[in-house]
Amino acid sequence: MRKITEGWIVFLIMVVIFIQVKAENEGSSDAKLVQEIEKQMTESRKIDLLQMKQLTKEEVLVVSGKYDQVEKVLDAFKITYTTAQIKDMENINLNKVKALLINCYHSHPTTDDKTVETFSPQAVKNIRNFVSQGGFLFASDWALLDIISRAFPKTITWNAVNTGDETVIITPNPKKQDHPFLKDVFPPGNKLNWKLDTMSTPVVITAKDKESIKILIESDDLEKKYKSKIVAVTFDYTDNNGQPTPIFTPTPTSKTNTGTTSYYYGPRRGTVLYVISHFYQRGVGLNDAEANGSMFQLIINFLIKAGRGNTEPKEKK
DSSP: OHHHHHHHHHHHHHHHHHHHHHHHHHHHHHHHHHHHHHHHHHHHOHHHHHHHHTOOGGGEEEEOOSSOOTHHHHHHTTOOOEEEOGGGGGTOOOTTOSEEEEOOOSOOTTOOOTTSOOOOHHHHHHHHHHHHTTOEEEEETTHIIIIIHHHSTTTEEEOSOOOOSEEEEEEEOGGGTTOGGGTTTSOTTOOEEEEEOTTOOOEEEOOSSGGGSEEEEEOHHHHHHHSOOEEEEEEEEEEETTEEOOSSOSSOSEEEEETTEEEEEOSOOEEEEEESSOSSOOOSSTTHHHHHHHHHHHHHHHHHHHHHOSOSOEEEO
């Protein structure tokens, strides 16, 4: 009996040591990536970096999840934030929040487990109001059906196909390479690996105006196997009869004329960024470090834009 007990103690000690070493290695890797990214941004995007660092704890809210940990990216860059649980979203005050990040949690759209925690109708309404009033929402994987398609029903949803546990090649959408969210994301060659997890949820666009939904990152591998090429997608949203914000506001709230071009400021609008699978993870094989660092850059760009808000003029042609 004593030998069995001692054996278990040794085993548990080894497990603890393994976990600590793994965490230290990940932390060291993250620190190196952050150092490289901040060095690059200091040289070419100093104002962007400063604006991101100025975000306050009250302006960044992270909803905890079981399968994703986007807050680790914030920790690596020493960005302060507030943490909330799913149940908190029903009565939470979002007035000071600029960036809301919802991790993938344990609620798959096909689950039969009625005890699984999901966002209440009031919580979904609060999130929709937050975005329609100018807030920025990031969400990953299973949040697609429980949050995105419920809060914004005529935008994107799940295509009812589950992925396997595998790695796919991802590339930027050639038509959207200049989008602010993609700045410095892809290395030369524009190819990275992206890890899909079992039962990740591929995306289908349901908006009438397909152009209002911007596909940022795509994958031919994903499309061949799971009938959707969308890896990362974004859209602007305001309370416009359930539709995404039109490219140009029909009735401007203010107008200035510069030569022959008119610029219109529309009503407040927010932005949604969705990524399939889990954001905080590493790819497998070629481009592992680049993939991790690149996706770090994606969330940085999201936070920078959230800090500024959608206040820039829209050109009326």
